[in-house]
Amino acid sequence: GAGVSQSPRYKVAKRGQDVALRCDPISGHVSLFWYQQALGQGPEFLTYFQNEAQLDKSGLPSDRFFAERPEGSVSTLKIQRTQQEDSAVYLCASTPTPPGLAGVGEETQYFGPGTRLLVL
């Protein structure tokens, strides 16, 4: 089937605007991750869902960031009152099993193409 998809691919927002970024994981994948990748750096973890439950949101940089996955498939990352430092690529990844259930080697994360957010 199809891989992980994300929309929009590019988003330009004025400072102070709210944005919503969508992730469609691979069908049937239990785990979903969001990462933030600043220019020239490696991705950094934001939050993790197992089905509809948000089990880890320790990487969200502020309370302006909010993520949901209400039906355990599509996820939305929302950023309120965007700031220039929010400019980055937002990557979504999914895995078929919850971490720890299968061997470590079976939990390769499959990434989407990312959403490039530019806040002016």
Add this chain to the structure above:
Amino acid sequence: AQKITQTQPGMFVQEKEAVTLDCTYDTSDPSYGLFWYKQPSSGEMIFLIYQGSYDQQNATEGRYSLNFQKARKSANLVISASQLGDSAMYFCAMRENYGQNFVFGPGTRLSVLP
């Protein structure tokens, strides 16, 4: 403290030659996995190769091999017979056994010269 270190911000290699991209890691967890991803200019992270901490042999996947030296906590990626399409950012990542997310290194930009 940095969990994943990639000391080469940029590397050049001649087409058809081999290249080694360095990665060192830091963990106290006895069980972990090490991953390499390729990120071309299109932005998508492409999985290349995986090495488990208990694996006795170095992982290989086609032209990619992982030089795993557990005592030194290094997991270098070797690309043989480089191709122009190998030009991209390469990220080393680690998942500890009871962790949920990946920790990524800062990446190495590889440029393959014709």
